[in-house]
Amino acid sequence: xxxxxxxxxxxxxxxxxxxxxxxxxxxxxxxxxxxxxxxxxxxxxxxxxxxxxxxxxxxxxxxxxxxxxxxxxxxxxxxxxxxxxxxxxxxxxxxxxxxxxxxxxxxxxxxxxxxxxxxxxxxxxxxxxxxxxxxxxxxxxxxxxxxxxxxxxxxxxxxxxxxxxxxxxxxxxxxxxxxxxxxxxxxxxxxxxxxxxxxxxxxxxxxxxxxxxxxxxxxxxxxxxxxxxxxxxxxxxxxxxxxxxxxxxxxxxxxxxxxxxxxxxxxxxxxxxxxxxxxxxxxxxxxxxxxxxxxxxxxxxxxxxxxxxxxxxxxxxxxxxxxxxxxxxxxxxxxxxxxxxxxxxxxxxxxxxxxxxxxxxxxxxxxxxxxxxxxxxxxxxxxxxxxxxxxxxxxxxxxxxxx
Numbered sequence: 001x002x003x004x005x006x007x008x009x010x011x012x013x014x015x016x017x018x019x020x021x022x023x024x025x026x027x028x029x030x031x032x033x034x035x036x037x038x039x040x041x042x043x044x045x046x047x048x049x050x051x052x053x054x055x056x057x058x059x060x061x062x063x064x065x066x067x068x069x070x071x072x073x074x075x076x077x078x079x080x081x082x083x084x085x086x087x088x089x090x091x092x093x094x095x096x097x098x099x100x101x102x103x104x105x106x107x108x109x110x111x112x113x114x115x116x117x118x119x120x121x122x123x124x125x126x127x128x129x130x131x132x133x134x135x136x137x138x139x140x141x142x143x144x145x146x147x148x149x150x151x152x153x154x155x156x157x158x159x160x161x162x163x164x165x166x167x168x169x170x171x172x173x174x175x176x177x178x179x180x181x182x183x184x185x186x187x188x189x190x191x192x193x194x195x196x197x198x199x200x201x202x203x204x205x206x207x208x209x210x211x212x213x214x215x216x217x218x219x220x221x222x223x224x225x226x227x228x229x230x231x232x233x234x235x236x237x238x239x240x241x242x243x244x245x246x247x248x249x250x251x252x253x254x255x256x257x258x259x260x261x262x263x264x265x266x267x268x269x270x271x272x273x274x275x276x277x278x279x280x281x282x283x284x285x286x287x288x289x290x291x292x293x294x295x296x297x298x299x300x301x302x303x304x305x306x307x308x309x310x311x312x313x314x315x316x317x318x319x320x321x322x323x324x325x326x327x328x329x330x331x332x333x334x335x336x337x338x339x340x341x342x343x344x345x346x347x348x349x350x351x352x353x354x355x356x357x358x359x360x361x362x363x364x365x366x367x368x369x370x371x372x373x374x375x376x377x378x379x380x381x382x383x384x385x386x387x388x389x390x391x392x393x394x395x396x397x398x399x400x401x402x403x
Contacts, residue, residue: 012199017355026347027289030354035362037294042369043350044289049373050343051282052320053380055275057335059086059324062271064237064332069264075328082324089272090317093279094310101276108266108273113209115266119240119259120212122247123219131218219243234391235331240267275317283313329391338380345372 027043063082072078093101127133220229220239223246232238241264245251248259287309292300300308327335350368353360380386386393388400 012203014351014355026351027285027293030350030365031293033354034360034365039362039365040289040293042366044285044294046343046346046369046373047285047289048282048316049377050339050347051278052316052323053339053342054336055278055317055320056323056327057332057339058089058271058275058278059320060235060327060330060335061237061332062086062089062268062275063324063328064233064235065241065264065267065271068232068238068241069261078328079325082328083321086317086321086324089275090279090314090321092272093276093283093317094313101273101280104269104276105273108269109205111266112270113205115263116209116212116216119219119244119247119263120215123215123223123243126219126223126247131215216240216243219247223247235329237332279313279317282316283309286312286316323393327393329395330385330393334385338385342373342376342380345376346370347372 026047027040030039030043059082062085063078066072066081066085067078070077070081072081124131217239220243224239224242226236229236229239229242232242241260244263245256245260248257249255287305291308291312292298292305346369349372350365353364353368382399382401384392384400384402386400387395388398389395392400
């Protein structure tokens with residue numbers, strides 16, 4: 001959970017200064033006191049790369065969720081589901097724009113907290129409000145099928161790994177970034193006071209949500225069982241919906257079917273909101289930073305910029321869909337961690353230096369962005385996530401440098 005929780009600290013550091021800068025994108029903040037074209041090129045490139053990594057995770061999660069609801073198990077069916085879901089999401093972003101994206105995120109937040117709270121209460125009730133009793137769960141689908149439902153193995157997998165490279169990867173994942181779709185929101189609030197208030201609310205709500213996911217994780221391991229989860233999706237992406245079905249009464253029951261449908265709808269709305277925010281942030285960055293200020297050198301109008309942003313949204317969404325087709329075997333949470341690692345390497349140091357270090361220069365900004373971006377992406381490309389094992393992005397090749 002470290003890489004998720006750490007971003008709340010980053011928000012405390014940058015939210016108010018970003019709002020006070022009076023700028024719209026990350027590149028605007030950097031270009032305010034540094035050379036325009038090179039800094040905008042670097043910041044725009046970083047924003048697009050991070051967004052594509054993050055979008056990839058959302059496409060994989062959406063494909064797994066819809067495949068569960070439709071009962072599709074073959075790889076071909078999952079790939080087509082990713083394509084169709086991706087097209088729907090890209091179409092929504094292109095038509096809805098910032099206002100539509102904002103409303104989806106508001107509705108999503110309410111539904112997500114309410115749904116997670118309901119499942120957490122039902123899980124805790126199963127164990128007499130004591131998570132330590134998860135090691136001896138009541139008879140459930142996993143137990144009835146004769147499968148082991150000991151969550152100890154799941155807990156053990158969260159401990160720091162043994163190899164040196166794996167330990168460093170585990171530690172570095174707690175350095176949470178400033179992702180583009182989050183940063184862009186601080187440029188739209190009316191006052192610095194509103195920015196501080198937004199951060200305080202976010203810390204409280206998100207912190208409570210992360211605490212509840214502990215119960216969901218242990219509950220899924222104990223009540224559903226790892227074998228049943230993997231049988232549904234080899235990467236474990238359907239654990240939460242299966243848990244909802246189980247605590248609602250089990251497969252075939254009315255309560256189980258209702259809870260499965262409700263939680264799946266909430267999860268899909270969450271994915272839609274994230275995809276909308278990411279696509280919007282990356283397309284705006286391309287249109288505003290790269291196209292209008294670097295390629296066209298300011299000789300653009302508002303209509304041209306909006307049209308360019310919509311075209312960029314389609315292209316970026318298409319790239320994410322194609323990558324999602326290859327990555328459907330990967331765990332969505334692990335893909336999110338990779339996106340966070342790239343953003344933490346390229347964006348966060350640059351923003352902090354720009355806001356709090358008066359001697360920060362254009363050369364420093366370029367080294368900070370490109371250095372973090374190239375090093376992190378290179379390590380991801382030559383990691384076992386991309387090649388070298390059956391669940392990798394390219395399972396039939398092997399060019400991984402470390403494990």
